[in-house]
Amino acid sequence: MVKKIAKELIVFLSSAFFLLLAAHFLYYYLLVDVFSFLPVFPFSAIVTFLVFSFIAIFIEKFLVKRFDNDYNRALYFIVAIWLGIAWQSCLIYLGLAIVRFLASFYWLMSPEIFAGIFFLLTALLSWRGFYNAFKIRFKNIALEIENLPDFWVGKKIVQLSDVHLGAIYRQKFLSKIVKMVGQTGAEAVLITGDLFDGTDGDFSEAGKQLLKMPASQGVFFVYGNHENRLGRLGMLSHLTGTGMELLDDRLVEIHGLQIIGISFPEEGTKNFNLAEAIKSLSGFDPQKPSILMFHEPIQFEEVSKIGIDVYLAGHTHYGQMFPFNYLSNLVYHGFSKGVAKFNQLTAIISTGVGTWGPPCRTMSYGEIIVITLLKK
Numbered sequence: 001m002v003k004k005i006a007k008e009l010i011v012f013l014s015s016a017f018f019l020l021l022a023a024h025f026l027y028y029y030l031l032v033d034v035f036s037f038l039p040v041f042p043f044s045a046i047v048t049f050l051v052f053s054f055i056a057i058f059i060e061k062f063l064v065k066r067f068d069n070d071y072n073r074a075l076y077f078i079v080a081i082w083l084g085i086a087w088q089s090c091l092i093y094l095g096l097a098i099v100r101f102l103a104s105f106y107w108l109m110s111p112e113i114f115a116g117i118f119f120l121l122t123a124l125l126s127w128r129g130f131y132n133a134f135k136i137r138f139k140n141i142a143l144e145i146e147n148l149p150d151f152w153v154g155k156k157i158v159q160l161s162d163v164h165l166g167a168i169y170r171q172k173f174l175s176k177i178v179k180m181v182g183q184t185g186a187e188a189v190l191i192t193g194d195l196f197d198g199t200d201g202d203f204s205e206a207g208k209q210l211l212k213m214p215a216s217q218g219v220f221f222v223y224g225n226h227e228n229r230l231g232r233l234g235m236l237s238h239l240t241g242t243g244m245e246l247l248d249d250r251l252v253e254i255h256g257l258q259i260i261g262i263s264f265p266e267e268g269t270k271n272f273n274l275a276e277a278i279k280s281l282s283g284f285d286p287q288k289p290s291i292l293m294f295h296e297p298i299q300f301e302e303v304s305k306i307g308i309d310v311y312l313a314g315h316t317h318y319g320q321m322f323p324f325n326y327l328s329n330l331v332y333h334g335f336s337k338g339v340a341k342f343n344q345l346t347a348i349i350s351t352g353v354g355t356w357g358p359p360c361r362t363m364s365y366g367e368i369i370v371i372t373l374l375k376k
């Protein structure tokens, strides 16, 4: 077993090493082209920068996981920002290179103009991405549920997903979220996984913020794939004393409304059947109104057939950066953000509050979903 894990780790590290190396070589040629307006190409400066970039990207994840301190978090943040800029710059370069080629039949774009547009657009697109990654907006949804108990009629619940607390999003970001949730007057807060990013560390300050989450009927939470990555036991230690209720494959009934939490399957789980997992929960009643919390937006049709009224999911981040929004839509059959109806079931797929990897969103923004419950 240990041998198998070691073998997999070596394969993973060597592929990451060579992929990263190849990406840096390609980026070198991109920079050669962009800087062609200079009389002398700044070879040493560029190569030094790329060598630092290669080493930093390769080691920062291990460093921040192993030693959670300000220096490693700062390195992690710088690398994440650089990855965001690098990705935007590649897209801009590709687009510009195509325009330059097509225009070359009529007009030759000078290297100065090419470089000028390249830097300007890269800066604008990266800025938009970083701004959206830290800007949180409300998304209001009015939701009709059959047989909704009188207690809940007109009341609000909040969905938070994919906060990704870790090396980048910390207590300040969480404090902003808690304040915003407070403005909604919600009765309950439902956190649909990936509250933690997966890098361990001291989350005691974040815990204090979670304790302040205002919701008279409770704050509920399910595991996402990143909590599995962090390790569920480690995760639980961060939640202790926060007043949050973990719904790890179980449900609670509050004033006649079932709130169901199904954990993201552990790695290696095959043929996961969400509807069966719900049906097997003790106390589940298909006749009573229900809200399901499951991290990933899957198997909507099947879930709609067992009497679930609302399915809250996240996970997709709507791809975060162009063109991954298309990929995310492809993987989730067009349901990677927003609201969708399946018979009586309403599925709500959050684009998340925080981000994974580079703190960069060019195709969406962080959202807090405020749902007003109404009777059908």
Ligand SMILES: [Fe+2]
Residues within 6 Å of the ligand: 162, 164, 194, 226, 315, 316, 317, 352, 356
């Ligand atoms: Fe996530």
